[in-house]
Amino acid sequence: MSARAGVAVMATLLLLYIVLVGQRAVLLLTSGDGLGVAMGAALVVLPLVAVWALGRELWFGWRAEQLGRRLEAEGAAPDETVRVRPSGRALREDADAAFPAFRADAEQHPDDWRVWFRLGVAYDGAGDRRRAREAVRRAIALESAQRRATPGR
Known part of the structure; x- marks a missing residue:
C-alpha cells in the first residue's frame, strides 16, 4: 500500500471515529443526567483535538511533499547512494x-x-x-x- 493510500485510510477511519464519538457526545449532552452531560462535554473536546491533530499532520505531509518535489526539481535532492532493504528502507x-x-x-x-x-x-x-x-x-x-x-x- 502506498503512503498516500495509507494516509487516506487512516484519515477516513479517524473521521469515522470522530463522527461516532460526536454522536455519543450529543446523546450524553441531551440526556439530562449530570454525569452524562459532563461525559458528553468531554467527548466534544476529544473529537476537536483529533480534528486539529489530523489537520496538522496532513498539512505537515503536504508541505513536506511540496518541498521534496521542489528540491528534486532544483536538482538539490540528496544524491548519496545507500543500499536499501527489499522494503525500500535505507540500511x-x-x-x-x-x-x-x-x-x-x-x-x-x-x-x-x-x-x-x-x-x-x-x-x-x-x-x-x-x-x-x-x-x-x-x-x-x-x-x-x-x-x-x-x-x-
Missing part, C-alpha cells in the same frame, strides 16, 4: 555513514531550508523519525519565511 549503517555531512551542512547554513530538508531525509534514513520530523518542520518554517520575505513569488 542503517549506510545512512549513518552519510549522516555527518548533512549535519555539518545544516550547521554551516542554518537558514537554508534545503539543507534542513536533506538533514531530515538523512535522519529518516538513519531511523530517527523524531529528529527527521523536527528537521523537516524547520525546513518548512524556513521556506515559508523565505517565501513571505520575497513578495511576488
